Amino acid sequence: PVGTTVTIYGTGFSATPASNVVKFNGTTTTVLTASTTVLTANVPVGATTGTISVTVAGTTATSAAIFTVGTGSAPTLASFSPAVAGYGATVTLTGTNYDTTPANNRVAFAAAIGVVNTATATTLTLPVSASAQTGKLSVSTALGQATSAQELFVAPSGVIAADIQYTGRITVNGPTVAASITTTSPPIRADLNYFIVDARFLLPSG
Structure with a gap:
């Protein structure tokens, strides 16, 4: 329905929302968020069932599938x-x-x-x-x-999901996060997977 946020997947998008022109069957909408592979935008007033197009720096890509502007309820x-x-x-x-x-x-x-x-x-x-x-x-x-x-x-490859007792996020230079787990066979292993903005971690038992 009109106003629903739609996620558009592809390549070659601009990471600057305003640099992507998105149209629902010819009706232009405002891009809410953008990366080079994912855009989000709301279905605009006046949109009708048809293709979705994205134009970046004069180059336009059009969806192969038809997007239906319905009157039912969103999931x-x-x-x-x-x-x-x-x-x-x-x-x-x-x-x-x-x-x-x-x-x-x-x-x-x-x-x-x-x-x-x-x-x-x-x-x-x-x-x-x-x-x-x-x-x-x-x-x-x-x-x-x-x-x-x-x-x-x-769960990362090689780690059994059932062994993981605690998951969470810690922010680099952010507040302390306390994790409590139960183990009957020490030592405890802590695996840390670091990303650019934050660290995601798991604490398996055993």
Whole structure:
């Protein structure tokens, strides 16, 4: 519906939102956020069903698929399980207004797209894709998009998801974060995965 935030995936976008011109079947909208591979924009007033185009520095790319401007309700994402999963593990998303045709639901693990295996109006299941990253999940249908409040922690290769007792984020030069775990077989191993802005960490037992 009009006003729904849509995520557009591709390449060659400008990281400056205003430098990307996005049109829904010819109707221009304002880009909200931008990276070189992902844009977000709201469906503008006056938009009709059709293709989505992105123009950057005079070069235009147009979606192969048709975007439907519907009158129904956008999806919601109330929860997902498990909270920690390894590559290939099945994740179940619970919410409302999903398309009962699996392929019509687009689920992203942060920026990595997954393939939905089963779908009902309230539940989706899919495996964690090989390129998935720790982060929030999002679900898109023809009627809109929803993003999870919590993050899915994707266990690094070689780490068993069931062994992870605690996950969290620490900000470089930020406040102290206390983690409490239970172990019956010391020593405890702490694995730290550092990123540019923050550090994501896990504490497996054993």
